Amino acid sequence: MPGLIGFYTFGEGRENWDASHFIHYGLNALQGRGQESVSLATIGQGNTLHTLSGKGGVEEFFQKNRASIPKGFIGIGQTSSYLEDYLVHVKTPYEMVLALDGTTDLHENRGEATKLFARQLSQLLHSEKEPLKATSMLINKIGGGYSFAALTHKQELITGRNPLGVKPLETGSVGFDISAVASETCALDVMGIDQTGSVETGEVIMFSPEDIRGNTPATDAGNFCSYEYVYLARLDSQVNSLPVAKVRNSIGRELAKTHPVKADVVIGVPETALPIANGYSQESGMPQEPGFMRTGENIRAALEPTQKERLVGVQLKLNPIKSAVEGKDVVLVDDSVVRGNTLRNTVLNLKRSGAKQIHVRIGSPTLVSPCPYGVEIPPRDELISGSLSEKELANNVGADSISFMTAEELQHAIGLPRQNLCMRCFENGGAKR
Amino acid sequence: MRVMGVGGGAREHALAWKLSLSDHKPEIFWIAENRNPGIHKICRDYKGELRIGRTTDPKTIVRSARGWGIDIVVVGPEEPGFHAIPDALEKEGIQCIGASQELSIIERSKADLRRLQWENNLPGKLLFRTFKNAREASGYIRKNIDTQPWLQNIVIKPARQSGGKGVKLIEDQQIYLHDEKERFKEAYFDSLQASMAAYSDIEDKILVEEKAWGPEYSLQCFTDGKTVLGTPLVQDNKSAHDFDSGPETGGMGSISGPDMTLPFITREEYDKSLKIVEGIVEAVQKKTGKAYHGMVGGQMMLTENEGPTIIEMYSRLGDPEAINMLSMLKTDIVDIFQAIAERRLSRLKLEFTNEDAAVVKVVAPNGYPEKREKAKGHPVQVFETNIKRNGCYLFWGSADLQEDQQVVTGGSRLLALMAMDHTLPPASARIEKTVSSVQLTDGWGLYHRSDIGTDRLLAKRRDAAERVRRLYKYREEHGILGSRMGWVPNLGRIDTSQLLLKEMHGPEKA
Numbered sequence: 011m012p013g014l015i016g017f018y019t020f021g022e023g024r025e026n027w028d029a030s031h032f033i034h035y036g037l038n039a040l041q042g043r044g045q046e047s048v049s050l051a052t053i054g055q056g057n058t059l060h061t062l063s064g065k066g067g068v069e070e071f072f073q074k075n076r077a078s079i080p081k082g083f084i085g086i087g088q089t090s091s092y093l094e095d096y097l098v099h100v101k102t103p104y105e106m107v108l109a110l111d112g113t114t115d116l117h118e119n120r121g122e123a124t125k126l127f128a129r130q131l132s133q134l135l136h137s138e139k140e141p142l143k144a145t146s147m148l149i150n151k152i153g154g155g156y157s158f159a160a161l162t163h164k165q166e167l168i169t170g171r172n173p174l175g176v177k178p179l180e181t182g183s184v185g186f187d188i189s190a191v192a193s194e195t196c197a198l199d200v201m202g203i204d205q206t207g208s209v210e211t212g213e214v215i216m217f218s219p220e221d222i223r224g225n226t227p228a229t230d231a232g233n234f235c236s237y238e239y240v241y242l243a244r245l246d247s248q249v250n251s252l253p254v255a256k257v258r259n260s261i262g263r264e265l266a267k268t269h270p271v272k273a274d275v276v277i278g279v280p281e282t283a284l285p286i287a288n289g290y291s292q293e294s295g296m297p298q299e300p301g302f303m304r305t306g307e308n309i310r311a312a313l314e315p316t317q318k319e320r321l322v323g324v325q326l327k328l329n330p331i332k333s334a335v336e337g338k339d340v341v342l343v344d345d346s347v348v349r350g351n352t353l354r355n356t357v358l359n360l361k362r363s364g365a366k367q368i369h370v371r372i373g374s375p376t377l378v379s380p381c382p383y384g385v386e387i388p389p390r391d392e393l394i395s396g397s398l399s400e401k402e403l404a405n406n407v408g409a410d411s412i413s414f415m416t417a418e419e420l421q422h423a424i425g426l427p428r429q430n431l432c433m434r435c436f437e438n439g440g441a442k443r
Numbered sequence: 444m445r446v447m448g449v450g451g452g453a454r455e456h457a458l459a460w461k462l463s464l465s466d467h468k469p470e471i472f473w474i475a476e477n478r479n480p481g482i483h484k485i486c487r488d489y490k491g492e493l494r495i496g497r498t499t500d501p502k503t504i505v506r507s508a509r510g511w512g513i514d515i516v517v518v519g520p521e522e523p524g525f526h527a528i529p530d531a532l533e534k535e536g537i538q539c540i541g542a543s544q545e546l547s548i549i550e551r552s553k554a555d556l557r558r559l560q561w562e563n564n565l566p567g568k569l570l571f572r573t574f575k576n577a578r579e580a581s582g583y584i585r586k587n588i589d590t591q592p593w594l595q596n597i598v599i600k601p602a603r604q605s606g607g608k609g610v611k612l613i614e615d616q617q618i619y620l621h622d623e624k625e626r627f628k629e630a631y632f633d634s635l636q637a638s639m640a641a642y643s644d645i646e647d648k649i650l651v652e653e654k655a656w657g658p659e660y661s662l663q664c665f666t667d668g669k670t671v672l673g674t675p676l677v678q679d680n681k682s683a684h685d686f687d688s689g690p691e692t693g694g695m696g697s698i699s700g701p702d703m704t705l706p707f708i709t710r711e712e713y714d715k716s717l718k719i720v721e722g723i724v725e726a727v728q729k730k731t732g733k734a735y736h737g738m739v740g741g742q743m744m745l746t747e748n749e750g751p752t753i754i755e756m757y758s759r760l761g762d763p764e765a766i767n768m769l770s771m772l773k774t775d776i777v778d779i780f781q782a783i784a785e786r787r788l789s790r791l792k793l794e795f796t797n798e799d800a801a802v803v804k805v806v807a808p809n810g811y812p813e814k815r816e817k818a819k820g821h822p823v824q825v826f827e828t829n830i831k832r833n834g835c836y837l838f839w840g841s842a843d844l845q846e847d848q849q850v851v852t853g854g855s856r857l858l859a860l861m862a863m864d865h866t867l868p869p870a871s872a873r874i875e876k877t878v879s880s881v882q883l884t885d886g887w888g889l890y891h892r893s894d895i896g897t898d899r900l901l902a903k904r905r906d907a908a909e910r911v912r913r914l915y916k917y918r919e920e921h922g923i924l925g926s927r928m929g930w931v932p933n934l935g936r937i938d939t940s941q942l943l944l945k946e947m948h949g950p951e952k953a
């Protein structure tokens with residue numbers, strides 16, 4: 011899953027801005043969306059597109075390439091959880107670079123599908139008299155679930171969100187000089203740019219040296235990714251104008267109401283589940299305590315590509331704080347369960363630390379299907395909760411009980427109408443793959 | 444009686460419209476630099492004439508006024524005042540409603556305005572510094588940014604109105620972006636220095652002031668020098684595009700009503716704002732020894748330090764803010780002008796509708812404001828019956844009626860549409876329904892801001908106002924309103940405003 015940024019400048023002296031500095035820190039804020047591949051493209055006065063891509067985390071990329079980072083006063087950037095997942099550079103007929111989060115349905119393979127989309131966009135920008143209208147028609151025609159930002163050799167930034175709206179995209183601006191889009195608002199904050207609201211589903215915004223133009227999207231609402239609220243998005247972001255922190259808190263509260271259990275302490279699994287545990291504690295009246303300390307930087311264990319890396323991730327991440335659980339019955343709150351092995355490790359660690367009973371409460375339904383829009387949810391046969399009952403699962407991870415939120419409960423906690431939430435990963439037969 | 448107006452924008456069209464509604468039935472004459480189709484028509488219908496001429500040239504103006512036998516002149520824009528048009532008319536014994544050259548300093552020089560505020564210790568100030576050149580400005584900021592924290596978030600302006608040079612708002616809050624911001628600032632100092640080089644008569648070329656944040660609003664007033672009468676608050680929107688993004692423009696549209704304040708400004712804040720404007724009028728009259736008769740306005744912002752604060756002063760009505768105010772005005776405008784001319788404004792009571800709110804939206808050609816040559820010369824078509832049917836009014840701005848009766852764009856803001864309703868959102872919606880009645884027949888695009896007057900933008904303004912209000916009320920309760928006391932490691936307690944006064948006067952007087 012990639013995170014993307016588009017950065018645009020106006021006004022006198024715009025040539026004095028360097029987009030790469032802003033994008034550098036903006037991408038850092040989006041690091042949680044992927045840490046395998048980074049790329050950056052900029053354009054300055056010469057009407058030449060400069061691009062650079064590389065593997066690894068954002069900071070590593072910018073440090074290693076310090077001397078060769080592309081400069082310019084407009085730019086786009088992308089960080090991705092896929093290996094070798096870079097910006098697509100199309101040279102003809104209309105030169106442009108594309109960043110895309112999600113998948114188009116033009117090909118089975120995400121990379122190929124993105125390339126095909128880029129080519130169609132380039133063709134249309136070359137031949138259509140009204141590129142804004144044509145782009146808006148294009149995203150209505152090409153299915154899938156995606157948000158994108160394209161930078162052209164004519165200093166245009168074209169950005170949008172397909173009518174399904176499953177992938178987030180947020181706008182911001184500051185002073186009279188800078189506008190930007192980003193997958194999450196936290197990136198705007200970090201770049202010092204004020205939030206101005208979500209890109210609407212089906213909306214296209216085109217920044218050019220003459221003006222900013224947007225279509226008036228015909229579709230309403232859209233089908234927002236519920237997993238963004240559960241796990242993907244950063245806690246300090248707003249997604250579709252809903253504060254993630256607030257949603258995670260109400261997930262915890264809902265979980266306490268619908269899956270109550272008597273215990274001595276509520277422990278959240280860092281980082282994502284901490285606010286969920288907090289909501290659980292507030293609603294149930296049981297105290298929440300910090301249960302783990304992290305070693306090293308924040309690693310998103312579920313997104314690590316190999317089993318070994320995931321386990322290293324968990325072990326480094328989760329050293330138990332013994333006194334918090336010793337001799338106590340524990341409610342262990344997590345956001346979701348993917349393969350089950352991280353959970354098994356966590357439960358085991360707590361029991362070895364002296365916890366009596368452990369009741370696992372999960373702030374989302376069982377994951378049963380891979381995501382058709384490119385979120386790394388493993389194939390069905392790797393998903394533990396898809397194959398085992400709650401009881402079998404509890405035995406398997408060594409917990410005294412385990413229970414998951416239902417899709418209805420999650421929807422209720424998020425507070426959006428069911429038809430506006432994508433929950434295909436929680437539904438059997440939800441995904442086409 | 445014969446009235447003559449000066450200026451060819453939407454604000455002047457609105458003034459002409461209001462004059463045409465007067466019970467005094469004036470004959471209406473005008474001088475503008477473009478053949479504004481709206482003013483042209485009003486002049487023709489009201490036994491007058493629109494003449495094309497330089498509105499900053501005293502000779503042209505005086506000759507026309509004398510030739511037409513004008514009783515009273517009303518000046519729309521600021522430039523004629525800067526060029527002493529009111530002074531020239533008065534020397535000829537012709538009444539003029541408009542700030543004279545010396546008084547218009549409050550708008551012409553943002554630096555002099557700040558000095559006036561600080562010298563007289565008037566409320567509604569912002570910290571500032573002026574500089575002779577770019578090097579001095581950069582050096583000062585580099586040297587003092589750690590000890591004077593306000594220098595982190597600044598606005599850079601030309602010290603005097605200069606060749607369309609805009610302002611730059613720069614917040615330098617993220618240490619990791621500091622170098623980037625510094626480079627940008629310093630490059631802009633250089634460019635200001637270059638454009639200000641022509642003004643050899645003034646020492647200070649660059650103004651740097653404290654960047655405030657909060658909702659903006661304008662308070663436009665009529666004054667005869669003794670009395671300052673306030674009119675309903677109006678909020679203009681300066682950014683070119685929706686949700687306050689894009690480059691700075693002259694103003695893309697404005698809201699007012701349904702009463703004297705705005706939905707997010709309190710009556711108490713209104714009263715304070717009026718006091719601030721009164722204070723400036725009094726101070727500038729004292730300083731120049733001249734009497735102010737005309738229009739004056741405060742472009743204000745609610746700030747966390749002081750509440751109502753001056754961003755800049757207008758020595759005239761705002762454009763487009765004038766359209767809101769004049770649409771709500773119930774008093775005969777000729778009565779107002781006569782009361783100003785005869786210095787008896789204190790006995791006049793201004794009346795405004797308190798039933799309706801007004802929304803104004805500017806329609807501009809693509810290319811405005813950054814590529815005006817491209818925005819210029821496109822043929823315009825307007826479906827007037829449609830506009831009327833939706834209860835909207837059209838005020839022509841940067842437009843030119845050609846010999847063949849075709850109207851073409853002038854490259855700046857083409858026109859403004861105004862609608863009134865009980866509240867702002869339905870008025871805004873009515874204009875939205877109407878904008879397609881304005882088109883360019885050569886296929887070039889037009890744009891406007893659809894968000895002005897909508898619930899969503901109003902909610903954003905209300906939110907900003909409430910947050911700022913909490914901060915300045917806290918200061919009020921703690922007796923530190925307007926104070927700039929701080930503490931800096933190694934230096935201890937500092938008072939930035941004392942520092943400023945010291946630098947302004949030299950140490951002995953402070």
Ligand SMILES: Nc1ncnc2c1ncn2[C@@H]1O[C@H](COP(=O)(O)OP(=O)(O)O)[C@@H](O)[C@H]1O
Binds near residue numbers: 610652
């Ligand atoms: N000190 C300030 N703090 C915050 N914003 C400011 C400040 N000064 C100016 N601005 C913003 O910049 C805009 C233009 O500044 P202004 O002084 O009115 O110059 P002008 O209208 O002559 O370009 C204002 O409307 C306001 O939005």
Ligand SMILES: [Mg+2]
Binds near residue numbers: 742
């Ligand atoms: Mg202004």
